[in-house]
Amino acid sequence: MQTNINSEIGKLEGVIIHPPGSEVENMTPENAERALYSDILNLSIASQEYAQLAQVLEKISKVFTIKELLADILDNNAAKDELLQRICNHECVTGMDEKLARNSSETLANLLIEGVLLERNNLTNYLSNEKFLMRPLHNLFFTRDSAMGMNGNMLIGRMANPVREREAMISEAIFNYHPLFETTTLNPLKPQNGIPFDNKATLEGGDFQVIRDDIYVIGTGMRTTTQGIDFVIENIKQHKNGIHHLIVQELPSQPESFIHLDMVFTNLNTDECMVYEPVVYGLSRYKTIYIRIDNGKVKISEKPNIPEALKQLGIDLKPITCGGKKDPWTQEREQWHSGANFLAFAPGKIIGYERNVNTLEELNNNGYEIIKAVDFIDGKVNVDDYNKCVVSIAGSELARGGGGARCMTMPFKRAAVNW
Numbered sequence: 377m378q379t380n381i382n383s384e385i386g387k388l389e390g391v392i393i394h395p396p397g398s399e400v401e402n403m404t405p406e407n408a409e410r411a412l413y414s415d416i417l418n419l420s421i422a423s424q425e426y427a428q429l430a431q432v433l434e435k436i437s438k439v440f441t442i443k444e445l446l447a448d449i450l451d452n453n454a455a456k457d458e459l460l461q462r463i464c465n466h467e468c469v470t471g472m473d474e475k476l477a478r479n480s481s482e483t484l485a486n487l488l489i490e491g492v493l494l495e496r497n498n499l500t501n502y503l504s505n506e507k508f509l510m511r512p513l514h515n516l517f518f519t520r521d522s523a524m525g526m527n528g529n530m531l532i533g534r535m536a537n538p539v540r541e542r543e544a545m546i547s548e549a550i551f552n553y554h555p556l557f558e559t560t561t562l563n564p565l566k567p568q569n570g571i572p573f574d575n576k577a578t579l580e581g582g583d584f585q586v587i588r589d590d591i592y593v594i595g596t597g598m599r600t601t602t603q604g605i606d607f608v609i610e611n612i613k614q615h616k617n618g619i620h621h622l623i624v625q626e627l628p629s630q631p632e633s634f635i636h637l638d639m640v641f642t643n644l645n646t647d648e649c650m651v652y653e654p655v656v657y658g659l660s661r662y663k664t665i666y667i668r669i670d671n672g673k674v675k676i677s678e679k680p681n682i683p684e685a686l687k688q689l690g691i692d693l694k695p696i697t698c699g700g701k702k703d704p705w706t707q708e709r710e711q712w713h714s715g716a717n718f719l720a721f722a723p724g725k726i727i728g729y730e731r732n733v734n735t736l737e738e739l740n741n742n743g744y745e746i747i748k749a750v751d752f753i754d755g756k757v758n759v760d761d762y763n764k765c766v767v768s769i770a771g772s773e774l775a776r777g778g779g780g781a782r783c784m785t786m787p788f789k790r791a792a793v794n795w
Contacts (some may be wrong), residue, residue: 377438379551379559379788381525382589384643385720386790388437392550393785394519395426395441399490399512421773426517429727429769429784431753436721438789442519443485445550450481455553462545463488467510488546489513515540518779519786520638521599523547523561524581527589530788531608532563536578536599547786557788564607571610579604582636582783583627587643588795590620591689593682595637597627613672622667623685628655633712638782640698640716641682645724645764646795648742649683649693650735652711654704656695657681691795696742700734710735713771717780723793724764727781729771739766 377390401419433439449455460473476484476492491512496502515521522533522543530551533544544563551561562568564577583595594605605624612620625641628634640652651657666685668675679685683693698716699707707715715732724744730736736746745765751757752767759765769781 377556377558377789378528379525379530379557380528381586381787381790382527383790383793384585384587385645385723386793387723388433388721388787388790390438390440390789391433391785391787392440392442392445392519393430393433394443394489394517395430396422396517397490399514399516402491402507402512402514417777418773422777425770425772425774426784428749428753429774429781432727432749432767432769433721433785435752436759440556442516442546442550443489445554445556446488446546447481447485449549449553450484452553455549456481456484459545459549463510463542466541466545469509472509488542489516510542511539513540513543516543518582518777518783519547520581520779520783521636522581523551523786524584525788525790526562526584526586526592526608529560529562530557531579531581531584532561532565533580534564534578534604534607535580536601559788562611564604567607567610569614571607571614574603574606576601577603577607579607580636581786582638582779584608585637585641585643587686587691588793590618591623591686591691592621593623593625593637593641593686595625595627595641597637598629598632598635600636609667609669609674612669613674616669617671619671620669621689622669623679623682624665624667625656625682626662626664628660628662631712632778635778636783638717639711639714639779642716642718642720642782643693644696644718644720644726645693646793647692647694648724649695650698650716650718651683651695652698652716653695653707656683694742697738698735699732700738702734706734713775714778714780714783717782718766719781719785722759725759725762725767726765727767727769729775729780730768731771731775736766736768 464473491508492510494509524531532548578601580599583600585593640655642650664679666679699710710732715735718726718728745762749769
């Protein structure tokens with residue numbers, strides 16, 4: 377399958393997910409912050425909720441899991457050797473690659489995701505407070521961040537926190553080696569064609585949105601740096617002819633619910649978007665920057681906000697307010713639980729948490745039919761019967777992990793959109 381992401385809203389044709397497993401349960405209150413969580417999750421409940429998301433996706437798209445794709449490529453000795461060497465060198469466990477390589481592909485995939493226990497076979501290890509030699513990937517079920525579709529390429533994430541860097545290595549290996557995919561990977565750690573490497577460059581998928589094949593909206597804040605966006609600019613300059621546009625939104629560093637752009641802004645339809653008003657429209661010191669790239673020449677200016685910048689490019693999106701318009705306290709509460717974070721599986725057809733009742737009410741007021749995931753899964757409701765709809769999924773536990781439906785999915789193929 378040729379990877380192809382030319383919008384946020386085109387009919388979803390291929391997506392990668394990761395149902396949470398024991399790597400989530402291997403968090404404690406002591407290491408939760410290091411794992412980038414503010415709380416520890418109940419795996420049994422989170423798994424049930426995630427299964428509902430997966431079942432919804434399976435009815436609308438081809439769905440693949442990280443673990444199965446990883447196990448597939450580990451049957452390829454070249455892929456296995458390269459990936460293990462990169463991971464072990466990065467995590468300073470020299471020589472561990474040979475020991476890990478003796479495992480079956482399925483067992484090795486589990487170890488790389490769920491963690492490798494520390495053997496108490498010497499004094500240093502015996503006295504260590506760590507449980508794992510190689511830590512579990514607690515955040516892997518947020519597959520969005522480690523790789524992101526950019527037209528026919530896959531941008532590999534340069535993760536802001538070392539605890540997540542193995543995720544990006546796994547994603548890159550999958551797209552480079554799995555026979556399912558036809559694509560080119562672009563990695564800030566491996567710049568090509570003379571693009572200089574910048575150690576300050578970080579780039580995560582939650583901050584990266586393709587609006588149209590020539591328009592990208594990118595957030596810069598806690599997870600994606602301006603240097604990471606410069607890497608995107610340089611690739612556009614070198615590989616794309618014609619005019620392309622970047623809209624860059626500065627994000628607050630606090631609270632942690634503003635971690636990525638898709639926590640305050642997501643595209644829903646050809647003419648609608650979801651916004652958290654205090655950040656997207658509020659008067660603040662956070663800038664909206666417009667970057668025009670015309671056959672390698674770059675021009676930078678400021679715009680009032682993302683929707684206005686898009687409107688000037690011919691994409692006129694009506695904003696729908698996260699949390700509704702009645703009460704700023706309600707807006708804040710629902711944004712905290714990913715109320716602005718929606719995954720579009722077709723223009724005007726989206727997936728989000730059922731817990732954000734005021735956001736759903738606002739969507740309903742704007743013509744979106746609210747469909748319960750269980751009714752859709754059971755075949756009681758057909759999304760094709762509606763021009764616009766929201767499939768509402770359970771999220772009492774998943775939302776506590778700090779992300780929504782967009783965060784938990786990595787689309788790699790979408791159909792074209794008739795703008």
